Amino acid sequence: MQYLPIFTKLDDKPVLVVGGGDVALRKCHAFLKARANVTVVAPEFCDELVSLASEGKLSLIKEYFDTHHVLGMMLIIAATDNEAVNKAVFDAANNQNIFVNVVDDQPKCGFIFPSIVDRNPITIAISSAGTAPVLARRIREKLEALIPHHTGALARLAGDFRDQVKARFKSFSERRQFWERVFDSSVVSKVQVGDQIGAEQQMHDLLSKTLQPEGEVYIVGAGPGDPELLTIKALQLMQQADVVVYDYLVSDEIMELVRRDADLVCVGKKAGHHSVKQEDTNQMLVDFAKQGKKVCRIKGGDPFIYGRGGEEVQILANHDVKYQIVPGITAAAGCSAYAGIPLTHRDHAQAIQFVTGHCKKEGQELDWRGLAQSNQTLAIYMGVIKSPHIQAKLLEHGRAPETPIAIVENGTRKSQRVVRGTLSELAAKIEQHQIKSPALLIIGEVAALHEQLAWFGQTEQVSSFAQPITKVA
Template identity: 75%
Template sequence: MQYLPIFTKLDNKPVLIIGGGEVALRKCRAFLQARGRVTLVAPEFCHELLEMAQEKTVTLVHDYFSPEQLDGQMLVIAATDLNAVNEAVFNAANERNIFVNVVDDQPKCSFIFPSIVDRNPITIAISSAGTAPVLARRLREKLETLIPQHIGPLAELVGSFRHKVKQRFKQFSDRRQFWESVFDSQVVSKVQTGDIDAASAQLDAMLNNTVEPEGEVYVIGAGPGDPELLTLKALQLMQQADVVVYDYLVSDEIMELVRRDADLICVGKRMGNHSVEQHDTNQLLVRLAKEGKKVCRIKGGDPFIYGRGGEEVQVLVANHVNYQIVPGITAAAGCAAYAGIPLTHRDHAQAIQFVTGHCKKDGQDLDWRSLAQPHQTLAVYMGVVKSPHIQAKLIEHGRAATTPVAIVENGTRKNQRVVTGQLGSLAELIEHNNIQSPALLIIGEVAQLHHELAWFGKQSQTSSFAQPLTDIA
């Protein structure tokens, strides 16, 4: 190990920066964040440093560097453009055994600034010992996405209980076991949802042995398929799950991201082929949560858009099960974006309606008069089978047969396919191109913009809506 990672408490200790420009300013800010007492030495200073000096946050010495300026300092930074000065600072610091950092000159650094993931009071520092700072920065970005924001408040809460826990458990091993159970408990999700009082009450209850292990259900929208469209929150909760209850619509790449040792339960749902009845899925979620498990209920797209998430959450509420809801990118948004079709556009569509082609068996028919209005876009979910009906009803209620349409099959996935045409031949387009589920219908003038704006998917098969059908098939 070339550098020993230590976290130092500056707490008003003196640090010196030789230099008065942008770089010096950046380093100065880092020291001030850690409450260092900063002095800067340079013949001239940038205006931000001059302002900071006026506010008495830093001390400026308008002078050239001389070695005695280092006396009594704890750390020194050389941030000048002049090699000779930087070298002189380095030598003077070494003679005095003061830690020194010459900016951008790693051999002349006895300490370095790591890349930091800041979840105060939790801090993660990453260093490549100066060999690959960009790589270290990339690693930091990865960690930023993986480490949830609530880790900071959680650490603070836990810190405020340390004394009580020490009083309650005299043995170190008992204390460790207690903390392990806390981090597996509802305390974490209560902090996550911002309810620090409830988290604190639960910690108290755990200390007093008056709490039963509680499960929880995370109702998560996984988006239309591209795993990179998952939200950070979805990913973090997927990593915590004991059990994952998922639909067919959730892509394999997304299922790869759930915690390795979680139990996986597929509850199906393909049109006309419900492998598990909705009632049974609802009861399954309640049962698993009551067993104290963390249950990830993953759904394609957004759970509250044609996802029956609302019904499931109603059952959880009725059964007093804790839950969180994580929105996902709905198919209309994902498919449209990846097909280069803006759902609204000042010149073409001032409104968008999300519609299902697959109503309840006893459901009323759709409001075709409203759906056939011009200057709007329709995003039709589950519309493939009913496409002849949709086409006929829209035209019957006044939508032009020449209205552009796009059918996006497997939107946002590697095998995405986009077929375009006109409303008057919607059903034939679907049949001739053998469109498979999942597919979304986009009806409206915006559909023609696909030809101009499409960017994703080499395999996209587009058929000009201006062409006769025989050219398309």
Template identity: 50%
Template sequence: MDYLPIFADIRNKPVLIVGGGAVAVRKIDLLLRAGAQVWVVAPALCPELAILEGRGTVTWFAHQYQSSQLDRVYLVIAATDDGELNDRIFSDARERRLFANVVDCQPKCSFIFPSIVDRSPMVVAISSSGTAPVLARLLREKLEALLPGNLGQMAAIAGQWRDKVKQRFGKMSQRRRFWESAFNGLFASQVASGNVAGARQTLDRQLAHPEANQGEIILVGAGPGDAGLLTLRGLQVIQQADVVLYDHLVSDEVLDLVRRDAERICVGKRANAHSVSQEETHRLLVKLASQGKRVVRLKGGDPFIFGRGGEELQVAVEAGIPFQVVPGITAAAGATAYAGIPLTHRHHAQSALFITGHGRSDGDGMDWLSLARARQTLAIYMGTLKAAEISAQLISHGRDARTPVAVISRGTRQDQQVLTGTLEALDELAQRAPTPALLVIGEVVNLHQQLAWFQHSAQQTGRESAVVNLA
């Protein structure tokens, strides 16, 4: 280890910056965030520094550097383009056993600035010991994406409970188990969802009854298939799950991202195959959450768009189980985007309607007259089995039989297939299409050949993908 990683308390401590340019500004920003008193030595200040000096945020200490200026400071940073001056500052600091940093000159640094992930009071620092700062920055970017933005708030609340926990649990092992349960359970989820009052109540309840671990249900939209379309929040949740109940529409690529030791239960529904009833899914959700588990209900697309997510959460409410929702990219948005079919376009469609071809058997019929209007896009989920009826009804209610249509199969996945044609041939297209498939009806389909970027990429990389036109 070339450097000892330490976190220094520089609040209200004077730090000397020699240099008044853009490089100095970057260092000063970090120092100010850490609460330091910043003293600047420079013949002139760049505009950003002049603004800070005018506000009294930094002090323009002197125009020229003198070694005596180091006698009163905690740290010194040399941020000039004068190599001889930087060397002299470092030498003067070393004589005084003072930590110094010469910007972009690793051998002349007794301390270095790491790449920082700031979730104050949680702070993660990454360093390559000055050998590969770009690599350290790239790693920081990856961690920024993985670490929830609420970590700081979670840590701050935990800090307020430390004394209570110490009083409640005499052994360190007991305290560790308490915090592990809190940071991996309902408390963490409530902070993430903004329910700070509920999170505090959960800590109090766990302190009083540490053996009573309350479970929760988290409804997560997995998107239409491509694992890259899973939201960041969705990724974080499935990697913290105790058990995952998933549908057939969830792709293997998304399932591979689930925490390795989480229990996985398929509760999918598929025509002419073994299916789990909705009532059984409800029973499982309540049973598993009542056992104190973090239960993730992972659904293809978005759980609130033809996904029965609302019904499942109503069951959670009735059972008194805490829950939250992580939206997903719905098939109509994801599959059409990958097929190069904009849902709306000012020259072709001013509105888009999402419709299910598989409604309740006792429900009202479709408003075919409204659906048949021109210059609108229809995105129809689960419509392949009723494609003939859909086509006939739209045409009989006034939609042109030559209206462009597309059937997008397995949208956004490596084997995506797009069949295009006209409304009068919709049933034939649907019969040829692998499932799951989305029906798209409207003039915007004509843009597919021009904008089908994913199809083009698939052909170039050898993916199994097809574009078929049936006019």
């Protein structure tokens, strides 16, 4: 290890910054955040340093650097653009055994500023020991996405209850068990939604009696397949679940991201595969929650768009089971974006209709006349098997045979395929290219824009890629 990670308490401790420009200013802000007693030495200062000094937040010494400036300091930063001055600061600090950091000169750094994920009072510091700051920043970005913003509030709540917990539970192991129970309880979700009173109330409940853990169900939309399209909230809930109930539409890459030791239950839902009946899935969610488990019900796309999320939530509500609903990117949005097909466009489509090719009951026939109107886009879910019927009905009700169509199979996944054609060719194209589920049918003038807007301007009628449209300058 090249640097020992420690967190120092700088409250009112003397620190020196040499330099009067923007870099020095940034370092002053870092020190001021930690409430250090900051002195800045330079022959000239930027306006903001002057105004910080006039507000009494730091002291300025308008002089050229001299070795006596380092005396009595705990930490020193050299932030000038003059190599000789920076070296003089470095030598003077080292002679006094004071930690020094010469900005952008790693060999002359006795301490470094790590990248920080700040969830005060929780602080995560990341350092590459100066070797790869961009990589460290990338890691920080990943952690930023993973560590929920309410973590700080949760730590503060725990801090407020520390003494009471110590008084109530005498042994260390009892206290540890208690805290494990707290962080597995819905105290966490109460803090997450800002219900401070509810969270405190539950802390008191947990302190006063031996409670069974409280179950909860998260109805989570996982998007169309690319794991990078998951929401941060979806990822967080996937990682705190005891049980994950999922169906085939959820991609393997997304299932890789669920908590390692969670129990996984597949409830199917794919043509030709055994599926658990919807009623049984509903009951399963209720039963797991009543056993005190946190259940993540992951669904492809968005749970409320042809996802039966509504039915499941109704059952949970009827059984007084707590739940959260996390929206996901629906197939129409994901597939169209990754295929370079804008669903609306001022020149071509003033409306978009989401349609299912699969109705629950006989007699739920679609409004074909409305669907056949021009100047709109149809995004048809579960339409592969019924494509001959869909094609015939739209033509019969007046949609032009040359209306552009696109079939997006495995949208946003590595195996994405886009097949282009016209409405009169819809069923034949599906047959010819052996399109398999999941596939989305996009019908309307916008489908023709695929040739122009798809990644790297692919113009083949069948293209195979799964990348967002990236304009490379």
